[in-house]
Amino acid sequence: MNKDAAARNDRQAPARPGPVGAEDVTTAVRLSVDALAAAVDRDWSVRAASLDWDCWETTEHLADDLFAYAVQLGPRTPPLDTELPFLFTRSRPGAPALAVRADRAAGPAGLLQVLEASGALLAAVVHTRAPETRAHHGFGVSDPEGFAAMGVVEILVHTRDIADGLGGVDWEPPADLCTRVLARLFPDVTVDADPWRTLLWATGRAELPDRARRTSWRWHGEPGTGVVTRP
DSSP, rough: OOOHHHHHHHHHSOOOOOOHHHHHHHHHHHHHHHHHGGGTOTTSSSSSSTTBBBBBHHHHHHHHHHHHHHTTSSSSSSOSOOOOOOOBBBTTTTTBBBOOOOOGGGHHHHHHHHHHHHHEEEEEEHHHSSTTTOOTTTTOOHHHHHHHHHHHHHHHHHHHHHHHOOSSSOOOOOOHHHHHHHHHOHHHHHHHHHHHHHHHTTTOOOBBTTTTOOSSSSOSSSSSSOOOEEO
Protein backbone atom coordinates (compact mmCIF):
# COMPACT_ATOMS: atom_id res chain seq x y z
CA MET A 1 0.00 0.00 0.00
CA ASN A 2 1.45 3.40 -0.95
CA LYS A 3 1.50 6.40 1.39
CA ASP A 4 -1.44 8.14 -0.32
CA ALA A 5 -3.66 5.05 0.04
CA ALA A 6 -2.66 4.63 3.67
CA ALA A 7 -3.49 8.26 4.36
CA ARG A 8 -6.90 7.85 2.74
CA ASN A 9 -7.61 4.78 4.87
CA ASP A 10 -6.59 6.68 8.01
CA ARG A 11 -8.98 9.48 7.13
CA GLN A 12 -11.83 7.06 6.43
CA ALA A 13 -11.36 4.92 9.55
CA PRO A 14 -13.49 6.13 12.47
CA ALA A 15 -11.51 7.30 15.46
CA ARG A 16 -11.51 4.84 18.32
CA PRO A 17 -13.17 6.31 21.40
CA GLY A 18 -10.89 6.99 24.34
CA PRO A 19 -10.51 4.75 27.39
CA VAL A 20 -12.77 4.60 30.44
CA GLY A 21 -11.19 5.54 33.76
CA ALA A 22 -11.68 6.46 37.38
CA GLU A 23 -12.80 9.98 36.52
CA ASP A 24 -15.64 8.53 34.45
CA VAL A 25 -16.90 6.53 37.43
CA THR A 26 -16.78 9.71 39.52
CA THR A 27 -18.64 11.68 36.86
CA ALA A 28 -21.31 9.04 36.35
CA VAL A 29 -22.06 8.61 40.05
CA ARG A 30 -22.11 12.37 40.61
CA LEU A 31 -24.61 12.87 37.80
CA SER A 32 -26.71 9.97 39.08
CA VAL A 33 -26.83 11.18 42.66
CA ASP A 34 -27.58 14.75 41.60
CA ALA A 35 -30.47 13.58 39.40
CA LEU A 36 -31.98 11.23 41.98
CA ALA A 37 -31.58 13.73 44.81
CA ALA A 38 -34.46 15.66 43.27
CA ALA A 39 -36.75 12.75 44.23
CA VAL A 40 -35.75 12.01 47.83
CA ASP A 41 -39.24 12.98 49.03
CA ARG A 42 -40.95 10.38 46.83
CA ASP A 43 -41.94 6.79 47.47
CA TRP A 44 -38.92 4.60 46.67
CA SER A 45 -40.89 1.40 47.19
CA VAL A 46 -42.36 1.70 43.69
CA ARG A 47 -41.13 -0.67 40.99
CA ALA A 48 -38.03 0.42 39.05
CA ALA A 49 -39.15 0.45 35.41
CA SER A 50 -39.30 -3.11 34.04
CA LEU A 51 -37.21 -4.66 36.81
CA ASP A 52 -38.59 -6.96 39.51
CA TRP A 53 -37.09 -4.71 42.21
CA ASP A 54 -38.31 -1.47 43.66
CA CYS A 55 -36.34 1.78 43.41
CA TRP A 56 -34.74 1.36 46.84
CA GLU A 57 -33.60 -2.19 46.07
CA THR A 58 -32.29 -1.16 42.65
CA THR A 59 -30.23 1.63 44.17
CA GLU A 60 -28.84 -0.77 46.76
CA HIS A 61 -28.02 -3.21 43.95
CA LEU A 62 -26.18 -0.44 42.12
CA ALA A 63 -24.17 0.52 45.21
CA ASP A 64 -23.43 -3.15 45.83
CA ASP A 65 -22.18 -3.64 42.26
CA LEU A 66 -19.77 -0.71 42.54
CA PHE A 67 -18.51 -2.03 45.87
CA ALA A 68 -18.11 -5.55 44.46
CA TYR A 69 -16.14 -4.35 41.43
CA ALA A 70 -13.82 -2.34 43.68
CA VAL A 71 -13.07 -5.13 46.13
CA GLN A 72 -12.62 -7.68 43.36
CA LEU A 73 -9.60 -5.64 42.21
CA GLY A 74 -8.39 -5.10 45.77
CA PRO A 75 -6.19 -8.07 46.73
CA ARG A 76 -2.51 -8.02 45.79
CA THR A 77 -3.27 -11.02 43.61
CA PRO A 78 -6.96 -10.83 42.65
CA PRO A 79 -8.71 -14.16 41.98
CA LEU A 80 -9.12 -15.04 38.32
CA ASP A 81 -11.73 -17.78 38.68
CA THR A 82 -14.09 -16.74 41.47
CA GLU A 83 -15.62 -13.82 43.31
CA LEU A 84 -14.31 -12.77 46.70
CA PRO A 85 -16.17 -14.61 49.50
CA PHE A 86 -18.31 -11.77 50.82
CA LEU A 87 -21.65 -12.88 52.23
CA PHE A 88 -24.57 -11.92 49.99
CA THR A 89 -28.11 -12.10 51.37
CA ARG A 90 -31.62 -11.23 50.17
CA SER A 91 -34.07 -9.11 52.13
CA ARG A 92 -37.00 -11.00 50.57
CA PRO A 93 -37.54 -13.68 47.92
CA GLY A 94 -36.79 -12.13 44.55
CA ALA A 95 -34.80 -9.22 45.96
CA PRO A 96 -31.22 -8.69 44.79
CA ALA A 97 -28.52 -10.57 46.69
CA LEU A 98 -26.39 -7.92 48.38
CA ALA A 99 -23.36 -7.51 50.58
CA VAL A 100 -24.01 -3.75 50.91
CA ARG A 101 -27.24 -2.36 52.31
CA ALA A 102 -28.42 1.08 53.40
CA ASP A 103 -30.20 1.76 56.68
CA ARG A 104 -33.79 2.48 55.70
CA ALA A 105 -34.09 4.80 58.68
CA ALA A 106 -31.73 7.16 56.83
CA GLY A 107 -34.21 7.48 53.97
CA PRO A 108 -33.42 8.01 50.29
CA ALA A 109 -30.90 10.75 51.09
CA GLY A 110 -28.90 8.26 53.14
CA LEU A 111 -29.26 5.65 50.42
CA LEU A 112 -27.72 8.06 47.91
CA GLN A 113 -24.81 8.63 50.28
CA VAL A 114 -24.18 4.87 50.24
CA LEU A 115 -24.29 4.91 46.44
CA GLU A 116 -21.87 7.83 46.25
CA ALA A 117 -19.47 6.17 48.70
CA SER A 118 -19.45 2.92 46.70
CA GLY A 119 -18.73 4.88 43.54
CA ALA A 120 -15.86 6.70 45.22
CA LEU A 121 -14.42 3.36 46.35
CA LEU A 122 -14.46 1.96 42.81
CA ALA A 123 -12.94 5.15 41.38
CA ALA A 124 -10.13 5.06 43.95
CA VAL A 125 -9.29 1.41 43.29
CA VAL A 126 -9.35 1.85 39.51
CA HIS A 127 -7.08 4.87 39.86
CA THR A 128 -4.50 3.07 41.98
CA ARG A 129 -4.37 -0.39 40.37
CA ALA A 130 -1.86 -1.08 37.62
CA PRO A 131 -3.37 -1.40 34.12
CA GLU A 132 -2.07 -4.96 33.83
CA THR A 133 -4.07 -6.07 36.90
CA ARG A 134 -6.62 -8.77 36.11
CA ALA A 135 -9.55 -10.00 38.19
CA HIS A 136 -12.49 -12.36 37.84
CA HIS A 137 -15.89 -11.32 36.56
CA GLY A 138 -18.72 -13.62 35.54
CA PHE A 139 -18.50 -12.36 31.95
CA GLY A 140 -14.74 -12.82 31.71
CA VAL A 141 -11.51 -11.82 33.42
CA SER A 142 -11.17 -8.05 33.22
CA ASP A 143 -8.79 -5.18 33.96
CA PRO A 144 -9.26 -1.90 35.89
CA GLU A 145 -10.57 -0.12 32.79
CA GLY A 146 -13.08 -2.92 32.24
CA PHE A 147 -14.35 -2.73 35.80
CA ALA A 148 -14.61 1.05 35.50
CA ALA A 149 -16.65 0.66 32.32
CA MET A 150 -18.87 -1.98 33.94
CA GLY A 151 -19.46 0.35 36.86
CA VAL A 152 -20.37 3.23 34.56
CA VAL A 153 -22.84 1.09 32.59
CA GLU A 154 -24.46 -0.06 35.83
CA ILE A 155 -24.79 3.56 36.94
CA LEU A 156 -26.19 4.85 33.66
CA VAL A 157 -28.79 2.17 33.00
CA HIS A 158 -29.93 1.59 36.59
CA THR A 159 -30.29 5.33 37.17
CA ARG A 160 -32.63 5.30 34.21
CA ASP A 161 -34.57 2.38 35.73
CA ILE A 162 -34.89 4.24 39.04
CA ALA A 163 -35.73 7.57 37.39
CA ASP A 164 -38.48 5.95 35.31
CA GLY A 165 -39.89 4.25 38.39
CA LEU A 166 -39.93 7.41 40.48
CA GLY A 167 -41.22 9.53 37.61
CA GLY A 168 -40.40 13.14 36.83
CA VAL A 169 -36.62 12.67 37.07
CA ASP A 170 -34.64 13.90 34.06
CA TRP A 171 -31.84 11.52 33.10
CA GLU A 172 -29.76 11.58 29.94
CA PRO A 173 -26.04 10.97 30.44
CA PRO A 174 -23.31 12.48 28.26
CA ALA A 175 -23.07 11.00 24.77
CA ASP A 176 -19.29 10.76 24.95
CA LEU A 177 -19.45 8.65 28.09
CA CYS A 178 -21.98 6.31 26.49
CA THR A 179 -19.83 5.99 23.38
CA ARG A 180 -16.74 5.03 25.35
CA VAL A 181 -18.41 2.38 27.50
CA LEU A 182 -20.02 0.91 24.40
CA ALA A 183 -16.60 0.77 22.78
CA ARG A 184 -15.10 -0.99 25.78
CA LEU A 185 -17.80 -3.51 26.63
CA PHE A 186 -20.01 -4.11 23.57
CA PRO A 187 -17.86 -5.05 20.54
CA ASP A 188 -20.94 -6.50 18.81
CA VAL A 189 -22.86 -3.23 18.86
CA THR A 190 -22.89 -0.65 16.09
CA VAL A 191 -23.10 2.87 17.49
CA ASP A 192 -25.53 5.13 15.66
CA ALA A 193 -26.17 8.85 16.06
CA ASP A 194 -27.58 8.47 19.59
CA PRO A 195 -25.09 6.63 21.83
CA TRP A 196 -27.39 6.77 24.88
CA ARG A 197 -30.26 5.15 23.01
CA THR A 198 -27.81 2.59 21.64
CA LEU A 199 -26.62 1.76 25.16
CA LEU A 200 -30.22 1.29 26.28
CA TRP A 201 -30.74 -1.04 23.32
CA ALA A 202 -27.52 -2.94 24.07
CA THR A 203 -28.74 -3.59 27.63
CA GLY A 204 -32.23 -4.71 26.62
CA ARG A 205 -34.04 -1.52 27.59
CA ALA A 206 -35.08 0.01 24.26
CA GLU A 207 -35.73 -0.61 20.60
CA LEU A 208 -33.90 1.07 17.73
CA PRO A 209 -35.43 1.90 14.35
CA ASP A 210 -33.62 -0.99 12.66
CA ARG A 211 -33.24 -3.31 15.65
CA ALA A 212 -35.81 -5.00 17.87
CA ARG A 213 -35.42 -4.86 21.61
CA ARG A 214 -32.95 -7.42 22.93
CA THR A 215 -34.34 -10.20 25.09
CA SER A 216 -30.89 -11.25 26.30
CA TRP A 217 -27.55 -9.50 26.38
CA ARG A 218 -24.10 -9.49 27.91
CA TRP A 219 -21.05 -7.30 27.88
CA HIS A 220 -17.45 -8.34 27.22
CA GLY A 221 -15.14 -7.21 29.99
CA GLU A 222 -12.01 -8.87 28.65
CA PRO A 223 -9.25 -6.42 27.64
CA GLY A 224 -8.79 -5.78 23.94
CA THR A 225 -12.43 -5.36 22.85
CA GLY A 226 -13.57 -2.80 20.30
CA VAL A 227 -16.70 -1.39 18.68
CA VAL A 228 -18.00 -0.72 15.18
CA THR A 229 -18.98 2.92 14.64
CA ARG A 230 -21.02 4.55 11.91
CA PRO A 231 -19.94 7.95 10.56
